[in-house]
Amino acid sequence: MSAAGVTVRGEVLLGTLGSVLLGVGGWGSGALPHGVPDGLWGRPGEVLRCAGVAVSYAGLVLLIAAWWRLGTRVADGTAGGGRPLRTAVWCWVLPLLPGPLLGSSDAYSYLAQGALADRGRDVYALGPAALGGPLAANVPGMWHDTPAPYGPLSVAVARAVVALTGEQHVVAAALGLRLVAVAGLVLMVWALRRLAAAAGSGEAGALWAGALSPLVLLHLVGGAHNEALMLGLLTAGLLALRRGRWAVGTVVLTAAVLVKAPAVVGLLCAAAVSVAGRDGAGRRARRAAGIAALAAAALVAGVFLCGQGWGWLWTLRTPAAVHTLLSLSTDAGHVLGWLARGLGWGTAAGAMTAARLAGLLVGLGAVGYWVRRAPRAGAERATGTALLVLVAAAPVAQPWYALWALVPLAAVSWRRLAGSGARAAVVALTLAVMPSGQGPTWATGLAAAAGGAVALAVVLRTRSRERPGPVPDAVGPPAAARARR
Numbered sequence: 001m002s003a004a005g006v007t008v009r010g011e012v013l014l015g016t017l018g019s020v021l022l023g024v025g026g027w028g029s030g031a032l033p034h035g036v037p038d039g040l041w042g043r044p045g046e047v048l049r050c051a052g053v054a055v056s057y058a059g060l061v062l063l064i065a066a067w068w069r070l071g072t073r074v075a076d077g078t079a080g081g082g083r084p085l086r087t088a089v090w091c092w093v094l095p096l097l098p099g100p101l102l103g104s105s106d107a108y109s110y111l112a113q114g115a116l117a118d119r120g121r122d123v124y125a126l127g128p129a130a131l132g133g134p135l136a137a138n139v140p141g142m143w144h145d146t147p148a149p150y151g152p153l154s155v156a157v158a159r160a161v162v163a164l165t166g167e168q169h170v171v172a173a174a175l176g177l178r179l180v181a182v183a184g185l186v187l188m189v190w191a192l193r194r195l196a197a198a199a200g201s202g203e204a205g206a207l208w209a210g211a212l213s214p215l216v217l218l219h220l221v222g223g224a225h226n227e228a229l230m231l232g233l234l235t236a237g238l239l240a241l242r243r244g245r246w247a248v249g250t251v252v253l254t255a256a257v258l259v260k261a262p263a264v265v266g267l268l269c270a271a272a273v274s275v276a277g278r279d280g281a282g283r284r285a286r287r288a289a290g291i292a293a294l295a296a297a298a299l300v301a302g303v304f305l306c307g308q309g310w311g312w313l314w315t316l317r318t319p320a321a322v323h324t325l326l327s328l329s330t331d332a333g334h335v336l337g338w339l340a341r342g343l344g345w346g347t348a349a350g351a352m353t354a355a356r357l358a359g360l361l362v363g364l365g366a367v368g369y370w371v372r373r374a375p376r377a378g379a380e381r382a383t384g385t386a387l388l389v390l391v392a393a394a395p396v397a398q399p400w401y402a403l404w405a406l407v408p409l410a411a412v413s414w415r416r417l418a419g420s421g422a423r424a425a426v427v428a429l430t431l432a433v434m435p436s437g438q439g440p441t442w443a444t445g446l447a448a449a450a451g452g453a454v455a456l457a458v459v460l461r462t463r464s465r466e467r468p469g470p471v472p473d474a475v476g477p478p479a480a481a482r483a484r485r
Contacts, residue, residue: 008073008084015066016091018455019217021059022435023099025451026222028052029435029444030100033108033138033170046443053444054451056102056435061455063092064214064427074204075418082193082203089189089211093182093221101174102222103400104437108138110226111173113148114158117308123148123155124311134170135162147315152306153258154226177224185211185220187232188407191239195380195411198242202414209417210410214430219400223437227400230259231407234266238379238408241270249274250291254298258306261316262387262404265367267295269374269382276375317395327397329359356395363390384409399429 029052070088073079101107112128112135121130127145128136136144148155161176189211196206210216220228233256241249249270256263275288303310333355340351366389374382388405391397406426409417416422431452434440440448 008070008079008088011066011070011073012084012088012091014459015063015070015088015212016095018059018062018064018066019092019095022056022063022102022218022222023059023095023097025052025054025056025059026096026099026102026435029056030102031105031108031223031435031437032100033134033174050443050447053435053447054454057448057451058455060214060218060430061452062459063217064430065456065459067208067212067214068423068427070212071208071418071423074202074208075415079204079208082207085204085207085212086189086193089185089207092212092217093185096217096221097178097182098175099222101178101224101437102435103219103433104223104225104398105138105140106437107174107177107224108135108170109140109143109148110150110154110158110177110224111162111170112136112139113150113155114160114162115167117155117159118162122311123308124315131167133167135167135173138170148312149315149317150226151258151260151312152303152308153255154229154260155308155312156306157226157229157259174224178221181220181224181226181228184228184230184232185216188228188235191232191235192407192411195235195239195242196414198239199378199380199412201412205414205418206410208410209414210407213403213406213410213426215400215403215406215426218430218433220403223400225400226259227403230256230263231403233259234263234383235407235411238266238270238383238411241274241379246274246287246291247294250294251298254295255302257299258302261312262390265371265386265390266379266383266408268367268371269386270379271295272371272374272382273379327359327395329356329362329393330395332359359393359395363393366390366393378412380408380412384413399432402426402429 028048028050070079070085074085079085096102109128112131113123115133115135116123116126116128116131119131124147127143127147128139129144130136157180158177161173161180165172165176167173189207192206192210193203196203216228219225220231233252237249237251237253237256239249240246240252250267253263253267253270257267271288271291274291275284330352333352336351336355337349367386370377370382370386377385384405384407387408388402391401391404394401402425406417417426434444434448436444
């Protein structure tokens with residue numbers, strides 16, 4: 001193997017070690033379920049929990065370091081093409097498959113909603129508390145009485161998993177959702193490779209910025225989030241429309257919307273590109289009407305087949321009930337509320353409502369702007385940029401929401417994502433969430449800092465050993481003389 005290949009192999013192995021440690025640490029620090037026998041994701045004591053956090057953060061730092069270095073090799077052209085990156089994807093994914101959930105407990109909510117649907121209950125009117133049993137017991141308290149904010153296809157997938165595993169087998173059901181997430185990742189990898197080839201941006205860069213992102217590994221694979229399925233369908237639909245298969249692309253993108261509603265941005269941008277390619281106003285109008293009619297038919301058929309009705313359109317605001325520091329509009333609302341109380345300008349609730357409404361309008365304005373620009377910018381770039389603004393301005397945002405934008409952009413604009421600022425943002429979002437998905441205590445915070453510091457020291461030490469020394473003087477002049485001759 002060439003020198004470049006050896007270097008890439010080293011990064012792949014470093015990331016694999018990080019993934020192994022992250023998965024192993026999850027047995028003490030992950031989003032472990034209640035009421036499960038010891039040895040099957042059983043909840044550990046405080047000492048083991050802190051040890052798990054330290055190991056998890058050590059693995060996360062190694063994984064991030066490997067991803068960062070690999071990005072540098074891809075950017076300078078020494079990564080050796082897409083094949084080593086495809087190898088890295090599966091070497092980094094496989095160690096995470098058997099372990100507990102990481103980064104959040106949302107998958108337990110998916111399963112509880114699927115179990116409710118399996119009983120014939122309306123998940124868009126009832127919360128997991130109506131279910132009872134071990135699945136509902138593992139749903140975070142803030143979501144016990146909230147209806148599902150996800151599309152009917154997401155609920156149908158969770159329903160199928162619960163039907164196969166049974167409501168009493170929490171671990172098996174969570175592993176089933178993780179396999180669904182991996183299936184979404186497989187589809188994403190397949191589509192990213194072909195989108196990058198069609199756009200001429202390079203397969204290796206697209207895989208590095210998209211499928212190998214630490215956010216993908218921690219949250220889509222580790223956390224089994226339904227974003228994996230949504231993004232797999234989104235990228236596959238964008239690929240179909242880029243290849244001129246507008247009917248297939250429209251149906252696949254509509255399926256992505258039925259998983260999570262933000263995928264509608266991809267459908268709108270891709271439709272704008274497809275319509276703009278027609279010669280003459282009549283042909284453009286017919287293509288637009290055809291896409292709209294097919295999308296509507298696919299939407300109706302999907303809702304009918306999933307059997308959950310249309311209630312999901314009214315529960316999309318459910319996540320806004322929670323305040324996250326990543327929501328700029330909600331943070332602004334808190335600041336304005338504090339000023340309003342102090343200066344007597346109004347109520348804090350009024351200030352929060354105004355700030356969130358302003359953020360929502362900014363996000364929707366960005367979507368409209370980029371849909372219009374899509375024929376020039378390309379569907380992938382327009383989709384990613386519009387979703388980036390929408391996430392930044394939304395009333396609620398989670399770290400993995402950034403992937404709505406990063407994955408489409410990875411296909412065509414990975415070099416911008418390889419900049420130090422973009423990479424640092426991904427790292428910050430990755431480290432912002434504890435493996436359990438809950439806020440840190442003093443003990444777990446110190447354990448995370450200790451584990452991360454040890455791993456970082458190892459990375460820096462190995463990095464310094466890899467740096468080549470000065471070239472001896474005796475070698476340089478003869479080589480230069482031969483070059484002149």
